Amino acid sequence: MLFRIAVFALLGSAAAWAGQSALCEPAANIRAELEKATLPIASAEAFEQNIAPLQALRSRNPGDLFVHERYQDAVQQYGIEGHLRQLTDEYQALTLEHPGELMYGYLFARSMVGRNTPSAIERLHEILAKNPDFAPAHGLLAEIYGSEAFRDSAKEQIEQEKFLSACPGSRLTRRPAPLPDSSPLIERAEQLLAQNGDPDTTAAMALEGLRADEWRLQRIRPHDWYSVEFKRKSQHQLQAEYWRAWSLQVRCYRKAHKEEKAAELLALMDRRVNLLPRSDPNYPEALAILARLHAEDGQARSPSTR
Amino acid sequence: MSILVVLSLSLSAGVACAQSDPGPRSGAPGAGNPIAGLTAGQAAFFTDGQARFNSTHGVPDGLGPTFNGDSCGLCHSQPAEGGTSPTPNPQVALAKSHGAANTVPSFVAINGPVREVRFKWQLNPDGSPNRRRPDGGVHDLYTIQGRDDGGSCIMSQPNFAAAVDSHNASFRIPTPLFGAGLIENISEQTILDNAAANAAAKLALGILGFPNRSGNDGTITRFGWKAQNKSLLLFAGEAYNVEMGVTNEMFPNERANPPASCLLNPTPEDVTGGDSNDANSLSDSDITAFAFFMRFLDQPSPAPSTTSTTNGAAKFSAVGCALCHTPSLTTNTTIVDALTGVQANLFSDLLVHSMGDGLADGVSQGAAGPEQFRTAPLWGLGQRLYFLHDGRTNDLMQAIQAHRSEDSEANRVIRNFNQLSVKDQQDILNFLRSL
Numbered sequence A: 001m002l003f004r005i006a007v008f009a010l011l012g013s014a015a016a017w018a019g020q021s022a023l024c025e026p027a028a029n030i031r032a033e034l035e036k037a038t039l040p041i042a043s044a045e046a047f048e049q050n051i052a053p054l055q056a057l058r059s060r061n062p063g064d065l066f067v068h069e070r071y072q073d074a075v076q077q078y079g080i081e082g083h084l085r086q087l088t089d090e091y092q093a094l095t096l097e098h099p100g101e102l103m104y105g106y107l108f109a110r111s112m113v114g115r116n117t118p119s120a121i122e123r124l125h126e127i128l129a130k131n132p133d134f135a136p137a138h139g140l141l142a143e144i145y146g147s148e149a150f151r152d153s154a155k156e157q158i159e160q161e162k163f164l165s166a167c168p169g170s171r172l173t174r175r176p177a178p179l180p181d182s183s184p185l186i187e188r189a190e191q192l193l194a195q196n197g198d199p200d201t202t203a204a205m206a207l208e209g210l211r212a213d214e215w216r217l218q219r220i221r222p223h224d225w226y227s228v229e230f231k232r233k234s235q236h237q238l239q240a241e242y243w244r245a246w247s248l249q250v251r252c253y254r255k256a257h258k259e260e261k262a263a264e265l266l267a268l269m270d271r272r273v274n275l276l277p278r279s280d281p282n283y284p285e286a287l288a289i290l291a292r293l294h295a296e297d298g299q300a301r302s303p304s305t306r
Numbered sequence B: 001m002s003i004l005v006v007l008s009l010s011l012s013a014g015v016a017c018a019q020s021d022p023g024p025r026s027g028a029p030g031a032g033n034p035i036a037g038l039t040a041g042q043a044a045f046f047t048d049g050q051a052r053f054n055s056t057h058g059v060p061d062g063l064g065p066t067f068n069g070d071s072c073g074l075c076h077s078q079p080a081e082g083g084t085s086p087t088p089n090p091q092v093a094l095a096k097s098h099g100a101a102n103t104v105p106s107f108v109a110i111n112g113p114v115r116e117v118r119f120k121w122q123l124n125p126d127g128s129p130n131r132r133r134p135d136g137g138v139h140d141l142y143t144i145q146g147r148d149d150g151g152s153c154i155m156s157q158p159n160f161a162a163a164v165d166s167h168n169a170s171f172r173i174p175t176p177l178f179g180a181g182l183i184e185n186i187s188e189q190t191i192l193d194n195a196a197a198n199a200a201a202k203l204a205l206g207i208l209g210f211p212n213r214s215g216n217d218g219t220i221t222r223f224g225w226k227a228q229n230k231s232l233l234l235f236a237g238e239a240y241n242v243e244m245g246v247t248n249e250m251f252p253n254e255r256a257n258p259p260a261s262c263l264l265n266p267t268p269e270d271v272t273g274g275d276s277n278d279a280n281s282l283s284d285s286d287i288t289a290f291a292f293f294m295r296f297l298d299q300p301s302p303a304p305s306t307t308s309t310t311n312g313a314a315k316f317s318a319v320g321c322a323l324c325h326t327p328s329l330t331t332n333t334t335i336v337d338a339l340t341g342v343q344a345n346l347f348s349d350l351l352v353h354s355m356g357d358g359l360a361d362g363v364s365q366g367a368a369g370p371e372q373f374r375t376a377p378l379w380g381l382g383q384r385l386y387f388l389h390d391g392r393t394n395d396l397m398q399a400i401q402a403h404r405s406e407d408s409e410a411n412r413v414i415r416n417f418n419q420l421s422v423k424d425q426q427d428i429l430n431f432l433r434s435l
Helices: A003-024 A028-037 A047-060 A066-078 A081-098 A102-111 A117-130 A133-146 A154-167 A185-194 A201-216 A228-255 A261-277 A281-296 B002-017 B040-053 B090-094 B160-165 B180-184 B190-195 B199-205 B230-243 B285-293 B307-318 B394-403 B411-418 B422-432
Strands: B116-119 B121-123 B129-134 B168-174 B352-354 B370-376
Touching: A003 A133, A028 A066, A047 A066, A047 B352, A066 A081, A066 A102, A066 B168, A102 A117, A102 A133, A117 A154, A117 B002, A117 B129, A133 A154, A185 A228, A201 A228, A228 A261, A228 A281, A228 B090, A261 A281, A261 B002, B002 B168, B040 B285, B180 B230, B199 B411, B230 B285, B307 B422, B394 B411, B394 B422, B411 B422
Parallel strands: none
Antiparallel strands: B116 B168, B121 B129, B352 B370
16 A cells, blocks of 8 residues: 555656656757757848747647747847737737636746736746746746846745756746847948948948947837836937937048038938937037038038027 | 000009919018917926927837828928928928838929828728728828838838829828917807807808817817817827827827837837836926927917008908908916917817818818818918918919818808909908918
C-alpha cells in the first residue's frame, strides 16, 4: 500500500514536473522554428517583413505559449505605437474567444507589459492567486520587478525563486531591452559635406539618420519603462537633430544649385524658430543655425525674433 | 439730340458704370487683434492661444496620419491670424513638405482657396458612391507617408479624382474666426427674437430660416458653415482632429481607420497638463488655448464710411439682404466683461436657410440639410479673397448671384438686387467691401 502511494506520488510529481517543464522551455521542434523565424530579415524599421515569419509560425502553432511570447516580443522590438496598440487588442480578443483559459489570460497581461505595466502586474497576481504554480507568470513578474522603472528587489527575489524552482536552468530576460544607439548618420553626413561629398547622397544620409532616430524614439515614447523626463529629453534630442539635418539639407541644396529649395526650407526654418518657446532647449541652437545659414547665403538679414 | 449721340452716351454710360467687385480692401488688416478690455490674465490666454494656433505641427506633435493642414494658421490667416483662406494656397507646398509623397488633388490650386473635401456618399467596394448611405464627413487631403517624421507609415490618399468625377465631392473653405467669442455669447433669446422680427417682410420675400440645434441639449448651435457646432471648444477640438489629425480630449480617436504602421503616438495627442496628463503641469490643452484665442479675437473693423458705402448700406437693407444678414446683435452678460453687452456687427442672423440647388453641397449636419447653410457673417468680408462655402468665386458679384437658384430663400432678394440701378448695385458692392 505504501509502495503504491509512493509510486503514485512519484508518477504524479513526474507528471506535474513534465507539465511545468512544458511551461519552462519550448519543445525542440518549436525551438528550431523559433530560431529560424526570429532572424531579422530587413532593417529594424521594416516591421511587416520582420513580423511575418512569426505570424506564420503562430498560425501553425496557435496553442504554443512560446510562439505567442516570441511574437509579442517581436512586436515590442520592431513595432511602433499602432502595432503595440494592436497587440493588446489582439490578445484581449483572444481572451474573449477563450474565456477562462490560463494561457490567453497570461498572454493578454503580458501584452500590456511596458505599456501599462501596473495593470499587467495586477493581472499577473490575479492569475497566480488562482494558479500559484504557473511558472511563466512568476518569471515575468521577476523580470518586471527587476526593471529600473518598477524595481522591487524583495519581490523580484520571491518571484525569481518561485520561477527557478519550477524551471531550474531557465533564464530570465532583462526588461526593457537595451535601446538602440542614436544613429551616427547625421554626424557622418556632416563630415561628408565638409569633405565635399555629393550633396544628394549627403542629404539622403541625413534623412536616413532622422528616420532611424525617429524609430529609436518609438522604442521610448510608447513605453512606461521610461520616465516623462527621459521621454521629454529624448524628444528634445531628436528635435535638435532635426535642426542639424535641416541645416545640412539647406547646404546640400545650395551645393547642388537648388537655390529655390534651399530658400524654401530656410523660410520654413525661420517660421519654426519663431514658434519655439524661448524656454525650449533647442531655441538657442536653432537661432545660431539660422544665423549661420543666412550668413552663408551672404544676406544681411537675420532670422526674425519675437 | 441725334440718335448716334444718344447711343454713344448710353454705351459709354454702360461701359463706364458697369458694377464690379472693387476687390479685397488694401491696407492694414482690420482684424486679428484681441477684443478691447481684456484683463491681463485674459490677454495672456489670448497670446498663448495665438502662438499655439500658429504652431506648425509635425507627426510627433500629433499631425496625421491624415491632415489638411499642419497648423491652424496655415488655413486661417487672411487677412490676419484667425481669418480665412490666404493666397497663394499653402496646401500645395504642404503636399510634399518634409518629404511626404502626396499628390495635390485637382481642386486644390496655387491660386485657389484652401479647401477641405467631404464625400456626400459612402463608397461601394468598387469605389463608386453608394447613394443610399450618406457620408458627409471630411476626407483629408494628405497622409504622413514619406514624411521624414512619418516612420514607415504606408497610407494612400483617397481617390479624389473618382470622387470628383462621380460628383461625390463637396468642398468647404475655412470660416473666419474673428468675433467668434461674441457669437458664442449671443443669447438664444436674442437669436430667436431676431428670427421673429420683421416677420411680414420676411414672409413677403420667402425668407424662413431656423436655428440649428445641438442633439445633446437642444440648445442653438452656431459655428461652422451649417451652424453645426455648439461652442468654440467643440469647434477647436473637432477641427484639430479633423483638419490636422491631432487627437484630443474632445475627439480622442484617430480618424480614417489608419493602419498600425501609421499610428505613431499614444492618444489623445493633445491633453491637459502637457505630457502624460502631468498633474504638476498647469498647462491647458491646445484646444482650450485655441478656444481662448478665438473667444478673445475682436470683430473686424470696417473701413470709414463714404457716400457710396452709406448708400450701399441703405440699399442692402432695402432690398432685403439684411433680413438674413442681420447687421448686428448684442451679446449677453457673461463672466468676461469684455464680451458683455457688446454690439456684434456680424451681418448674420445665425440661422440656417435653404439656399437652393445651386449652392447645395449634399451634406447634412444637425438639422441643416444638404442645401441649407448658416447665414455667413459678412464682417471682415472686405478683406476676404474667396466666397461661399466652397470658395468657388473670388468675385463678390458672382457670389451674390449664386444666392439665386431653384428653391433658394434668397431668390426674391436677389431679384430686388438685380432690379437696382447699376450705381446702387455698385454702392452695395462697395459697402460690402468696406466691412
